[in-house]
Amino acid sequence: MTAHRLTRSLVAGAGALALLGGVAACSGESSSAEAAKEVGSRNGDGSLHLIDEQDRGDPVELAGDTIAGKTWDSADHLGSVVVVNLWASWCGPCAKEAPHLVDAYEATKGADVEFVGIDYRESSVETGLAQAQEWGFAWPSVYDESGSTALDMQGKMTTQPSTAVLDGEGRIAAVVLGPVTESTLVGVVEDTLAEEG
Secondary structure, eight states, X not given: OOGGGGGOOOOHHHHHHHHHHOSXXXXXXXXXXXXXXXXXXXXXXXXXXXXXXXXXXXXXXXXXXXXXXXEEEGGGGTTSEEEEEEEOTTOHHHHHHHHHHHHHHHHTTTSSEEEEEEEETOXXXXXXXXXXHHHTOXXXXXXXXXXXXXXXXXXOOOXXXXXXXXXXXXXXXXXXXXXXXXXHHHHHHHHHXXXXX
């Protein structure tokens, strides 16, 4: 058991709020959205939530058009560990996190690991694509103008940025709410890969 496993907790309460009010952040159009926004702000400190294998839910069903004009579907990546990062060009903490993501991507190359972004509530595909290129994101990003990925990701990604690690069955094994560091992300990916062995 690694040190990463010592901070286990589930995020069901935050998930329920996200399903009611949408992923924190966003429009502020209702009191539910405002409540979710406040929770997202409090929880967006980079805290790691690990989910035991027996407690994981169904596989996520994340699919959509990417900012590069292709399509991406989580069902096509079963068998791999998938890192899902929710980001946006207008998100200051996302900019600070970006180098850590790039370094983690480089550190896990060659392993059975895939990265995908969710370009969340972006003003345009062009804006998202330009930002991804500036930050050095070499992986695809699903364009999510409406915020519907809150449901696709089972309400567990409740702030910007958020990062989830999916196991080989496509289930959420871990979530980081707020900016993730390279060392944390690589450690969680390695732990999740080890489960497959």
